[in-house]
Amino acid sequence: xxxxxxxGPAPLAIPGEERGGLxxxxxxxxxxxxxxxxxxxxxxAVANSFILDQIVGWxxxxxxxxxxxxxxxxxxxxxxxxxxxxxxxxxYMMAVLGTSxxxxxxxxxxxxxxxxxxxxxxxxFGTFAGxxxxxxxxxxxxxxxxxxxxxxxxxxxxxxxxxxxxxGFTTIPPPKFFGINWKDPIPLYYMILFFAALSYVAVLYVSxxxxxxxxxxxxxxxxxxxxxxxxxxAHRIAAYAFAALIAAVGGILLVWQNNQISPFSVGIxxxxxxxxxxxxxxxxxxxxxxxxxxxxxxxxxxxxxxxVAVGLDGRRFQTLIGLGFLIIVLFSPDGVIGLWRRFTARxxxxxxxxxx
Amino acid sequence: MTTAFSDEGRLDGARRGDALARWIxxxxxAALVIAVVVIFALWLxxxxxPAGFETLFGKKRLFxxxxxxxxxxxxxxxxxxxxFTLIFGLMRYVNLAHGSLYLFGGYMGYEAxxxxxxxxxxxxxxxxxxxIVGVAMQxxxxxxxxxxxxxxxxxxxxxxxxxxxxxxxxxxxxxIQIDTPDYxxxxxxTPIVVAVxxxxxAVFLQYPLVRLAILAAAIAIGVGMWxxxxxxxxxxxIRAGVDDRDMLSVLGYRVQLLFVIVFAFGAGLAGxxxxxxxxxxxxxxxxxxNFLLASLVVVIVGGMGSIPGAALGxxxxxxxxxxxxxxxxxxxxVLAFLIMVIVLAIRPQGLLGKR
Numbered sequence: 001x002x003x004x005x006x007x008g009p010a011p012l013a014i015p016g017e018e019r020g021g022l023x024x025x026x027x028x029x030x031x032x033x034x035x036x037x038x039x040x041x042x043x044x045a046v047a048n049s050f051i052l053d054q055i056v057g058w059x060x061x062x063x064x065x066x067x068x069x070x071x072x073x074x075x076x077x078x079x080x081x082x083x084x085x086x087x088x089x090x091x092y093m094m095a096v097l098g099t100s101x102x103x104x105x106x107x108x109x110x111x112x113x114x115x116x117x118x119x120x121x122x123x124x125f126g127t128f129a130g131x132x133x134x135x136x137x138x139x140x141x142x143x144x145x146x147x148x149x150x151x152x153x154x155x156x157x158x159x160x161x162x163x164x165x166x167x168g169f170t171t172i173p174p175p176k177f178f179g180i181n182w183k184d185p186i187p188l189y190y191m192i193l194f195f196a197a198l199s200y201v202a203v204l205y206v207s208x209x210x211x212x213x214x215x216x217x218x219x220x221x222x223x224x225x226x227x228x229x230x231x232x233x234a235h236r237i238a239a240y241a242f243a244a245l246i247a248a249v250g251g252i253l254l255v256w257q258n259n260q261i262s263p264f265s266v267g268i269x270x271x272x273x274x275x276x277x278x279x280x281x282x283x284x285x286x287x288x289x290x291x292x293x294x295x296x297x298x299x300x301x302x303x304x305x306x307x308v309a310v311g312l313d314g315r316r317f318q319t320l321i322g323l324g325f326l327i328i329v330l331f332s333p334d335g336v337i338g339l340w341r342r343f344t345a346r347x348x349x350x351x352x353x354x355x356x
Numbered sequence: 357m358t359t360a361f362s363d364e365g366r367l368d369g370a371r372r373g374d375a376l377a378r379w380i381x382x383x384x385x386a387a388l389v390i391a392v393v394v395i396f397a398l399w400l401x402x403x404x405x406p407a408g409f410e411t412l413f414g415k416k417r418l419f420x421x422x423x424x425x426x427x428x429x430x431x432x433x434x435x436x437x438x439x440f441t442l443i444f445g446l447m448r449y450v451n452l453a454h455g456s457l458y459l460f461g462g463y464m465g466y467e468a469x470x471x472x473x474x475x476x477x478x479x480x481x482x483x484x485x486x487x488i489v490g491v492a493m494q495x496x497x498x499x500x501x502x503x504x505x506x507x508x509x510x511x512x513x514x515x516x517x518x519x520x521x522x523x524x525x526x527x528x529x530x531x532i533q534i535d536t537p538d539y540x541x542x543x544x545x546t547p548i549v550v551a552v553x554x555x556x557x558a559v560f561l562q563y564p565l566v567r568l569a570i571l572a573a574a575i576a577i578g579v580g581m582w583x584x585x586x587x588x589x590x591x592x593x594i595r596a597g598v599d600d601r602d603m604l605s606v607l608g609y610r611v612q613l614l615f616v617i618v619f620a621f622g623a624g625l626a627g628x629x630x631x632x633x634x635x636x637x638x639x640x641x642x643x644x645x646n647f648l649l650a651s652l653v654v655v656i657v658g659g660m661g662s663i664p665g666a667a668l669g670x671x672x673x674x675x676x677x678x679x680x681x682x683x684x685x686x687x688x689x690v691l692a693f694l695i696m697v698i699v700l701a702i703r704p705q706g707l708l709g710k711r
Contacts, residue, residue, distance in 0.1 A: 079506065132697060135704045139505050140660070143450055143652050144700065150649045151693030158689060268645045272513060279510060316525065322517030329510045330497075 033287065040193055049185035055301060057189050057257055059294040060196040064250035066278040066289030068243035071203050074283035075212055076239045077219035078133070082145040084274045085152045086126040086244045087251025088266030093118035094252050095169035095261055096162060105164060111175035119248040126244020127237060134236035149271045156263040168262025172255045182256075192253055196290070199246045203286040206242065215239050269318075276325045282335030291336050296321075401548060420548060420561055422682040423675070428567040430674025431574030432636060435629035436647050437654040437666045438581060439622025445598040445661025446618050449498070449508035454626055455648030456519035461486045461627020462639035463527050466534050475537040475635075482631050483624035490623025494616050520644050531640035534631060540566040570632050577625070578667055585663065594618060598661050653692055657699050659709025668707055 027034065044052060069083045098114035100106040107114075133144040156163040174182040174191070182188055206212045215235050217225045222232045255261045264270070273296065281292025303317050332338045380387040401420060440454045461482035468474075468481035493515065501507050543562035585591035593614055596604045605611040633639060633647065650673065658669025673692045680688035699707060 132700050136700075139448065139450055139509060140656075142452075142509060143656060147649060147652050147656060147693060147696055150645075151690055151696075154689040154693070155687075158685075158687065268649070272517070275510075275513070276517075316521060318521035319518050319525075322514050322521065325517065326511065326514035329507060329514055333507060 037197065044186045044189060052189045053185050053257065055297055056294075057192045059297040060192050060290070061250050061253050061257060062274070062277060062297065063290035063293035064196050064199050064253070065247050066274055066281070066293055067199055067203060067286055068247040068250070069274060069278045070281075070283045070286060070289045071206075071243045071246070072239055073278065074285075074288075075207055075215050075219060076236060078130075078141045078236065078239070079275070080129065080133070080141060080145040080240070080243070081271050081275055082126065082129040082148045083243060083247045084271045085149040085266055086122050086129070086247040087254060088152065088156075088261070089125045090118045090122035090248035090251035091172075091255035091261045091265065092156065092163060092169075093121045094255050095172050099171075099173060100169040101171035102164060102169060105162065106169070111177075115252055118252060119245065122248035122251060123241055123244045126247065127241040130237045130240025130244075134233050134240065146268075146271070149266070150268060153263055153266050153268060153271075156266065163263075166263065168260065168265070169255075170260040172259060172261065174256040188257065192257065195249055195253060199249065200286050200290070203246070207286070211235070211238070273321070276321060280325060280328050280335050282337030284334050285337050288335055288337045295336070299324075417561065418682055419679075421563075422678045424561075424563055424567070426675035426678035427671065428571045428636070428674070429678055430671040431571040432629060432632050433650050433654050433670035433674050434574050434578060434667050435632060436626055437651040437658075437670055438578070438663055439625040440651040441655045441658070441661055441663065441666045442594070442618055443622045444655065446594060446601070447498070447508075447615055448601075449505045449512065451622075452509060452512040452648060453493070453516040453519060454512075454622075454651055455644035455646070456516045456523070457486050457489065457623045457626040458630045458633065458647045459523060459639060459644040460489065460519065460630065461624075462534070462630025462634040462643075463523060463532070464627065465631035466532050466634060466639070469534060469631075475534075475540075475631075478534075478631055479628050482627040486627025486630075487620040487624035490619045491616055493623075494619040498619075499612060499615075516644065516648070520641070523644075524641055529641045531638040532634060533638045534634035536564075536566045536635055540569055544568070566635060570635070578663070581663055590614075590617070653696050656696050656706060659706030662706070662708045662710070665706055665708035 040056070043056060047056070065083055065087045068086070069080060072083070073079045094114055096105060097107050097109050097117055098111055099108055109117075129145060129148050132148070133141045136144065156168070157166060159165060174188060176182065180187050182191055207216075214225070214230055218230065218232050218235050225235075226232050254265070258265070277292035277296045278289050279292070280295060281290065282288030299321065300317070303320055304315075307316060307320070328335055332342075334341070401423065436454070436458055440451060443449075443451050443454075464485040465478035465482035468478040472478070493512075497511055497515075498508050501511070542565060544565045546561045546563050548561045549558045583591075585595060593604065593609055596609075597611060597614055601611060604614075629647075630639060633643065654666060654669035654673050656669075657672055658665030658667070672695060676691045676695055677688060680691040684691065703709075
C-alpha cells in the first residue's frame with residue numbers, strides 16, 4: 001500500500017529522460033539494487049563454494065542480523081546490542097529442539113516444528129529485551145541491552161544441562177525437503193539469499209507503512225507522538241518484536257551454515273562487532289548493514305594475510321577493525337552509505353556543470 | 357549566639373529524628389521487616405550456627421567467607437563504577453572504554469611495582485597514567501562532538517576495541533598477578549565465630565588483611581567523594597552540572613574544565629581499581645569487558661549518575677556474585693543480571709536514581 005502511494009501521484013510533465021513507462025522509471029530508480037540482486041542470483045554460476053558459503057553467504061546472514069539492529073537504531077532510535085543474542089537464542093533453541101550431536105540434550109524434533117518454535121522463543125526474548133529497555137530513554141538502551149547480551153553469554157557458558165556450557169553444540173544440519181538437501185552449498189546459498197532479500201524488502205516496506213512512519217515519529221519526538229495519542233512504548237516494543245523476527249531467522253541460518261553454536265557465537269566481541277557492522281555500513285537505509293557485513297567478512301577473511309604482506313603483525317586485526325570503525329564514526333556518521341551519497345551528489349554536481 | 361547555635365543544632369537533630377519516626381509511622385510493615393532482616397543478618401554473621409542450620413546452608417565458614425568476599429568485591433566494583441557513573445551523570449555518554457582504563461591502570465601499576473617495588477606508589481602511577489589518557493580522550497575527541505551522546509558512546513566503543521588489542525600486543529594474553537606487599541600479606545583473625553570445637557573452644561574466622569584494607573580504602577574514597585560532592589565548591593558545580601548542564605554553562609561556569617576534571621578523576625579511579633583487581637584476582641585479557649559489564653550492571657541497579665547508588669549497587673552485585681558462586685554454581689553470574697532485570701522492571705531509573 002505504502003509503496004503504491006509513493007509512486008502514485010506522479011507529475012505528468014517530467015523533462016528529459018525520465019519520461020517513459022512506469023516500469024522503466026521504477027527500474028531506473030532502483031537500478032543499483034536490481035543489478036546487485038541479479039549479480040547475487042547468478043553468482044553460483046561463477047563463484048566457487050568457498051566464496052558462496054564463507055564470504056557471500058556469511059555476509060548475507062550477518063547482514064540480516066545487523067539489519068535488525070539497523071531497523072531499531074535507524075527507524076526507532078534505539079541502539080540495541082541484544083540482536084546478536086536474539087539470533088543466538090534462536091540458534092541454541094534450534095540445536096536443543098532439533099538435531100545435534102548431543103542426544104542427551106537435543107530433542108530431535110523435525111525441523112518444521114523446531115524452527116518455528118525456536119523463532120517464537122527468540123522473538124519472545126527479543127520482545128522482553130525491548131520491554132525492559134523501552135521504558136528508559138536513549139543512551140540507556142545501549143547499556144541495558146549490552147548487559148542482557150552479557151547475561152546470555154555467561155548463562156550459556158556456565159549452564160551445562162541446557163546449553164552444554166563451554167562446548168556448545170555441533171552438527172546441526174539444514175533440513176532436507178522438496179527433494180533437495182539444503183546442506184549443499186548452492187541450495188544453502190539460495191536459501192540464505194531468499195531470506196536476506198525477504199527481510200530487506202520487509203524492512204523497506206515496514207519503514208514506509210503507517211507503523212514504520214509512526215516509529216520514526218517516535219524516534220524524532222516521543223513526547224509529541226505521545227501527545228498526538230500514539231502509544232510510544234507499544235510502538236517501541238513492537239519494533240523490537242519485528243526486529244527480533246529478522247534476527248531469529250538469521251540466527252537459525254547461522255547455525256545451519258556454521259554447523260555449530262557455542263557461547264563464543266554470542267560473546268561480547270561478537271555482539272559489539274555486529275554494531276560495528278551496522279554503523280560502518282550506515283543505519284539510514286536497509287542496504288547499509290549488508291554493505292557493512294561484506295566489508296567485515298572480507299576484512300576478517302583476508303586482513304590477516306594483507307597485514308602480514310605489508311609487514312605488520314597479522315594478529316592486529318581487531319585494531320584495524322577498531323580504527324576503521326573510529327574513522328567512520330568520526331568522519332562519516334552515516335557510514336559507507338553516507339560516503340556513497342556524498343560521492344554521488346558531487347558527481348551529479350560535476351556532471352551537471354559540465355553538461356550545461 | 358551560642359544558645360542560638362546549639363538550639364539550631366538541636367532543632368536539626370530533632371527534625372532528623374522526626375523524619376525517621378515519620379517514615380516508620382508511614383511504613384510500619386516495611387520498617388518491621390527491615391528491622392527483622394537486619395537483626396537476623398547480624399545474628400547469622402555473629403552467632404555460631406545451630407546444627408539444623410548447617411545441614412540447610414552448609415558450613416558457616418563458607419557462608420561468612422562468601423559474605424566477606426562479596427562485600428570486598430563490592431568495594432572493588434564501587435571503585436570502578438563510581439567513576440563510570442560520575443562521567444555518565446555529568447557528560448551523558450556511556451564511557452564503554454572504562455573497562456580498558458581499568459585494565460590499563462592495572463598493567464601500569466604492575467609495571468610501576470616491578471620498577472620501584474612499592475605497592476602504594478604504583479597506585480599513584482596508575483592514577484596519573486589513566487587520568488592523562490582520560491584528559492587526552494576528553495580534550496582531543498569528546499569535546500569535538502559535544503551533545504551527540506550516541507556518537508560519543510560509539511567512539512568510546514571503538515577506542516575500547518583498539519585499546520584492548522594494543523594491550524594484548526604489549527602485555528600478551530597471560531594473566532598477571534600483582535603481589536601483595538609484606539605488611540598486608542596473610543590472614544588476620546576476626547571476632548566472628550565460624551564454628552565451635554567439641555572442646556567448646558570457639559573457632560574464629562581468618563580473613564586476608566589486604567582485602568580488609570582495600571575495603572576500608574574504598575569506603576574512605578566513597579566518603580571522601582560524598583564530602584567533596586556535597587561540601588566543596590567544585591562538588592557543587594558537579595552536582596549542578598548533573599542536574600542541568602546547560603544552565604550551569606549559561607551561568608558562566610567553565611563546564612568544559614569541569615568535564616576534564618571529572619573525566620580525569622573517573623579514569624584515575626578506574627586505573628587504581630585495576631591494581632586492586634590485580635591484587636585480588638589477576639589482570640588479563642578480557643578483564644576489561646568483565647569490569648565494564650560489572651560497572652554497567654552496578655550503575656543500572658544503583659541508579660545512573662548517583663554515587664550512593666553506585667555504592668549500593670556495588671554491594672548488591674558483589675554479594676550476589678559471591679553468594680551465588682557458593683549456593684547456585686550453574687547460575688552465579690546470571691544472578692547479578694537477574695537482579696538487574698528485576699530492578700529495571702520495577703524501577704527503571706535504578707534504586708537510588710532520579711527520573
